Amino acid sequence: AQSVTQLDSQVPVFEEAPVELRCNYSSSVSVYLFWYVQYPNQGLQLLLKYLSGSTLVKGINGFEAEFNKSQTSFHLRKPSVHISDTAEYFCAVRSSGGSYIPTFGRGTSLIVHP
Amino acid sequence: GAVVSQHPSWVICKSGTSVKIECRSLDFQATTMFWYRQFPKQSLMLMATSNEGSKATYEQGVEKDKFLINHASLTLSTLTVTSAHPEDSSFYICSASRTGIQETQYFGPGTRLLVL
Numbered sequence: 001a002q003s004v005t006q007l008d009s010q011v012p013v014f015e016e017a018p019v020e021l022r023c024n025y026s027s028s029v030s031v032y033l034f035w036y037v038q039y040p041n042q043g044l045q046l047l048l049k050y051l052s053g054s055t056l057v058k059g060i061n062g063f064e065a066e067f068n069k070s071q072t073s074f075h076l077r078k079p080s081v082h083i084s085d086t087a088e089y090f091c092a093v094r095s096s097g098g099s100y101i102p103t104f105g106r107g108t109s110l111i112v113h114p
Numbered sequence: 115g116a117v118v119s120q121h122p123s124w125v126i127c128k129s130g131t132s133v134k135i136e137c138r139s140l141d142f143q144a145t146t147m148f149w150y151r152q153f154p155k156q157s158l159m160l161m162a163t164s165n166e167g168s169k170a171t172y173e174q175g176v177e178k179d180k181f182l183i184n185h186a187s188l189t190l191s192t193l194t195v196t197s198a199h200p201e202d203s204s205f206y207i208c209s210a211s212r213t214g215i216q217e218t219q220y221f222g223p224g225t226r227l228l229v230l
Contacts, residue, residue, distance in 0.1 A: 036221070043120070043207050044158075044221040090157060100211065101148070102219065104157045 002027040002093045006105035014113050015083055021076040021108045023065075023091035033074040034092040034102060035065055044090060050074065051096070061085070086112045117141055118210050120222035127198055127229055135193045135225045137208030143188040144210035148219065149181075152205040164191040188213065198229040 007022040025031065032051050036044040048059025055067040065076045074091060088109050094102040117140040127133050137147055145166050150158040162183050163171040170183035180202075182194040191210075195202055205226050209219040 034218070041205075041224070041226065043118075043223040044209075046218065046220070049218060100146075100219075101160060101163065106157045107155075109155075 002031060002095065002103045004091050004093050004103050004105035006089075006091055006108045008108050009106065010109045010111065012111045012113060013081055016080045018079050019077065019081050019085075019110065021089050021091075021110065023074045023076065023105060025072050025074065025091075025093040027072075027093060027095065030096045031093050032096050032102075033065075033067060034094075035059065035063070035074070035076050036090045036092060037061075038088040038090065038107075040087075047076070047089075081110070081112050083112050083114060085110060116212070116218075116220040118208065118220045118222040120206075120208055120225050122225060123223060124226050125228070127227070129199050129229055130197055133195045133198055133227060135195075135206055135208075135227075137191045137193070137210070137222055139189045139210045139220075142210075143213045144191075145188065145213040147185060147191040147208055147210045149183060149191075149193050150207045150209065152207060152224075158207060161193075166191075195227065198227070200229045203227055203229045 003026045005024045013019050034049045035047040037047050038044050048057045050057045050067045058064045063078050088107045090107050091105040092102040119138045121136045147164040149161045152158050161176045164183045164185040166185045172178045185191040207224040209221045
């Protein structure tokens, strides 16, 4: 079984500032990791995913995340945020074999102020 | 590619009636679809896994007779909330994985259900 911890329920930042949304996971097996974004009253959109290979993963909208196996983390970063990045962000993990049902974190609300 | 649609996006119904929500994979085949429920300011709760041509697998605590799931084709799964009550009001989201390529789920836009 896997679990995901998103350490911050809310992250307020000013426009054009950098941001990091933290995600830690636990698992006894190798994993795939995902970040999704949810805008108000919408479904989830895949931002990026780590399956294997390079630990630095680049996604859409200028986001990137780094897989750190020793720290069991997959933090999401963006060097300069826009007002339009205001949304809920979910980290998810699933085992790389067997069940392909992901476990989601509780979400982090990114609030970008002008 | 990998677009998932849901219909309707919004539904308001009276208590005691049944509501059907459709989930379609528009440009790929999905042997497996998933139904989630999301409460305000919370994460997604997996309700059931829908397999084409077979019975759905429900998560613990989810009433299968209340939340009927049918996955009649490789591109369509339906969730019917039977005899809906106000406590069933929620945001329902489906997702689908490409047949044979299961590592990523693609999510629909969600359906907001309000039971009066």
